[in-house]
Amino acid sequence: MAKAARRQHFIARFYLRNFAEPMFSDNLDVFDMRKTRWERRSPDGVGWFPHLCSMIDMAGNRTDEFDQYLKQKVEDPAAPALKKLATGGSIDASERSAVALFVALTAARSPELMKCVMAEHLGSLAPADRAELDDLVELWCGWTGKPCDSKSQSEFLKPSSFGAIWMWTQSFQGRLMEWEWHLVQTTRARPFVTSDRPAFAQWDRDQGVRLVSFPVSSEFALIVISGGRFNVARDLTKEVPAMNRQTMDRASEFVVACKEACPGDEFLALRLTKP
Numbered sequence: 001m002a003k004a005a006r007r008q009h010f011i012a013r014f015y016l017r018n019f020a021e022p023m024f025s026d027n028l029d030v031f032d033m034r035k036t037r038w039e040r041r042s043p044d045g046v047g048w049f050p051h052l053c054s055m056i057d058m059a060g061n062r063t064d065e066f067d068q069y070l071k072q073k074v075e076d077p078a079a080p081a082l083k084k085l086a087t088g089g090s091i092d093a094s095e096r097s098a099v100a101l102f103v104a105l106t107a108a109r110s111p112e113l114m115k116c117v118m119a120e121h122l123g124s125l126a127p128a129d130r131a132e133l134d135d136l137v138e139l140w141c142g143w144t145g146k147p148c149d150s151k152s153q154s155e156f157l158k159p160s161s162f163g164a165i166w167m168w169t170q171s172f173q174g175r176l177m178e179w180e181w182h183l184v185q186t187t188r189a190r191p192f193v194t195s196d197r198p199a200f201a202q203w204d205r206d207q208g209v210r211l212v213s214f215p216v217s218s219e220f221a222l223i224v225i226s227g228g229r230f231n232v233a234r235d236l237t238k239e240v241p242a243m244n245r246q247t248m249d250r251a252s253e254f255v256v257a258c259k260e261a262c263p264g265d266e267f268l269a270l271r272l273t274k275p
Contacts, residue, residue: 005064005067008048008050008052008064009043010047010048012102013044014082015082015106016043016047016194017043018083018086018217018218019215019257020043021218023086023258026043028040029258029259029260030254030256031268031271032253033253036271037272038260047254049111052109052111052114053066053162056144056146058144060145066162074102074105074169075102078099078102080095082102085216085217085222086217087217087220088183088220097173100176101170103172103199103212104169104176106199106214107172108165108168110197112196117161118154118157122153134153137153137156178226179224179225181222181224182222182224183220183221183222183223184222184223184243186218186240190263191219191240191258191263192216192218192219192220192221192244193215193256194247194256195247195251196252196253199212199214200213200214204228207228208227209225209226210227211224211225212224213246240264244263244265245264248264248267249267255268
């Protein structure tokens with residue numbers, strides 16, 4: 001059995017290449033949010049987390065079967081469709097379904113989001129349920145031959161979290177497929193950016209409008225809307241700074257652009273001036 005890869009990408013490498021210069025290459029300009037500086041990196045060095053979607057089986061071996069499943073079922077089918085959208089091409093119904101599943105998975109597979117959901121779940125447990133969980137974790141450690149330490153609980157709960165990720169991803173895909181899709185174009189001189197949290201969702205309860213935006217490449221972004229009308233006549237290039245700001249605001253690790261100067265980059269400039 002092949003050894004499970006330690007470096008597991010939560011932002012697909014083929015997707016990051018859509019924001020490279022030249023497009024589809026390995027040349028990325030990356031703003032590291034923690035270091036507050038621009039760096040030149042390849043997709044291999046961006047958007048990964050150690051053993052994010054691997055688990056320890058009952059024999060005590062680490063397996064990345066879930067990560068490989070996501071690659072085969074989500075990333076591989078979506079790659080050619082997203083490449084078409086990256087250059088403004090049209091896609092058919094099956095390709096749209098693959099893109100919707102990819103957008104949904106990308107929204108769900110964030111380490112920050114997974115950590116928050118896990119913490120919220122554990123914090124809501126009653127004392128008796130928490131004690132029962134601790135006993136199960138100790139029993140699982142003995143069964144697998146692993147030490148019972150600070151990481152044991154999260155490792156024990158991974159199969160459940162994987163199931164939740166997959167169920168939510170499929171549910172979100174279904175909703176996206178029912179909504180109205182629009183591909184928004186900008187220029188190479190005023191590019192879109194992406195980040196470790198590229199999917200943005202908004203719900204206007206008063207108007208009953210739901211909107212999801214997702215940057216596809218430096219020149220194109222996907223807008224999926226329900227319950228409202230999308231004004232295709234307005235000059236959307238003027239809205240690129242706002243869309244980029246949304247992408248940057250959600251980023252906790254990195255922002256990727258085809259060049260360091262991009263609409264909305266004043267937010268990153270503020271990060272650079274902080275002591």
